[in-house]
Amino acid sequence: MLSAADNDRYNDVEPGSTLHDMARRYWLPYLRSEALEPNGPPKKVELLGEKFVSFRDGSGKVGFFEEQCPHRGASLALGRTGDNALTCIFHGWKFDVSGTCIAAPSESNPRFCSTVKVPAFPVREAGGALWVYLGPGEPPVFPEWEFCLLPPEHRRARVGYTDSNWTQNLETLLDSAHIGLLHAQPVKAEINESVVAIKGVHAPKLSVVDTPYGFQAYSRREREDGQVYLRVTEYLAPFTVLNGSMRTDEGRVLFMIPINNRRTAFWRFEWDMVHTQEWWKKQSIERGALGLKFVDHDDFLHNSLDRGREDFGQNREAMKLGHWSGFKDLRAEDAAVAESVPIVDRTKEHLGASDLVIAKMRQRFFQGLDEFERGGKPLGLGPNGDGSGIAYTDLRGTSEVVAPDIDQIEYHNVELREERKALRRAFLEAQGAGAAIKERQHA
Incomplete structure (x- = not known):
């Protein structure tokens, strides 16, 4: 639960707010090239x-x-x-x-x-x-994400828009508990292996580890076969989330960029060292065959919901037959929940044990906002306040089925990171010296 004043500070990104001034201190994606x-x-x-x-x-x-x-x-x-x-x-x-x-x-x-x-x-x-x-003075170090290094045919940038405050979208990305419920029935063309891995196990064991840029959220679910489904989400304050994939040769970085207090740009930067743009295009065609309209990458959420209807086009007949949400895919489910109340009144909420990560995110947010108001560095840019010292290229989320006795922090931060670095190095060497994308600085 938040006070009314804190809820306003949390939501308000428009001119005159502290968050507006702080948000101008980051590199923000705004258009596809x-x-x-x-x-x-x-x-x-x-x-x-x-x-x-x-x-x-x-x-x-x-x-x-x-x-x-x-x-x-x-x-x-x-x-x-x-x-x-x-x-x-x-x-x-x-x-x-x-x-x-x-x-x-x-x-x-x-x-x-x-x-x-x-x-x-x-x-x-x-x-x-x-x-x-958009800020004053020199900008922070530009974050060289892993997707920036890969050739264009092995990465894609997409943006979609939701009619809701940025906080609701971000909190959904950080919330591991809803995955096995809201997303209980992913569509065939985009079956999410992480959803399949946790089927029937809804209550995760959660823990959080602080980092110089935000935190790592660890979620463990015990499976019937004795193994554990481990999900690690990296949070880079204030707008960025890296959630995991069950493959070590692909990844994604997600940004929730506030357009205003009631509209958010949801950026998805994805990369894949095996598949190319042609494979993604084929996936889009398969989605279309299932009746899921696919629009261009400049608004991939456009047809997720029927925004002309009060219930966003929710299919109640399908729900009678056993479908959980009545929405056609994962994106529609998340968007419907976020847009159902464009700005949530958090004075009325009741957080539970499964909301540990949400509570931690808010704690870090308000600590950072308070520090910024006192003249401190912007939240999430590391100890130097300019992004230096953060190994953006090596950051990824984790989504793995592991042994129950594994050291999850060591596994995520050392073993998997080294495995991914070696894989990336081999991939770029195979692509040749010209594989890395040279960024252009504009006036």
């Missing part, structure tokens, strides 16, 4: 309750500005691209990717342009996405 074409139309972007615009010039560089033109406030999202600039259609003021005004045809003073600049922010392109830093 493919969404911006050279000299193509600019795109509107909303982050943390603020409006921006982004475009790619003819040389491939990316600009990220506040949306309003500094002249009379017209939207630069209506602007023209070309000449390595974005031009406001109102009076023709032209800005390069740094935000510098390079032409103002309505002004006769040749020095006028030097007095005008649209607020612009640094952009990084990596892992198939565009990332922006």
Whole structure:
């Protein structure tokens, strides 16, 4: 349970809140790389309750500005691209990717342009996405995730949108207890082996280990065969979760990026050292054959729910026949729960033993927010407060069936990590020296 004041501090990412100021200190994904074409139309972007615009010039560089033109406030999202600039259609003021005004045809003073600049922010392109830093001063170290190292055909970046506060989506990712219940009947085309492994065992034994960037959540479920299903979730405060796969040659990083207080961008960065984009495409076709509409990677949740209906299209007839949730897939189940109440009133909740990880996440969140208010470093960026010293490349979640006497911390942090590093090294060597993706720094 939270007080009303703490619930507001937890949820509120919009201008004027402490969380808004802290959230600007991170690299945030905002568009897939493919969404911006050279000299193509600019795109509107909303982050943390603020409006921006982004475009790619003819040389491939990316600009990220506040949306309003500094002249009379017209939207630069209506602007023209070309000449390595974005031009406001109102009076023709032209800005390069740094935000510098390079032409103002309505002004006769040749020095006028030097007095005008649209607020612009640094952009990084990596892992198939565009990332922006909205904060003051130098940005933190850019996190070199494992997916950034793999060739494009072995990774994908996807984003979907939910009409709910970011906290509800993040807490769902951290909640291991719901997996065997809400997701009791995964669809054939996307059977999740972790769900199968824990079938019939609902109450996990939970523990949490603090890290410089957040924590590791350990969940153990005893199986009928005497083995244990071990699930380890890495939490990087405040917006990032790495949950596990039962294969050592694939992984995923999930981000819950607040658009505003009632809308969230759910980013999925996935990589696979065995399968390629063609395999993912085949999986999409199979989903379609089961009646599960698959949309493009710029909004993979678009057809998960029927948002025109009060019950989101829940199938009560299927529930009468034994289906648990009445929703067609895992994504729909999670989205329906999150969107059922866009901003939860946590003054009325009652946490149980299975909510240990949620309670820990909130504890770390408020400790970090309080420290930031006192002038401290942003939460989750390690002891130096700038992301240095965090081995982002080696971070992954774990989802494994193991022996009951295993040292779970040693297994996750040493044995599996070394196995994955060796596998990645061998994969990149097999791909050749050009396999690693070279990131581009934009003005």
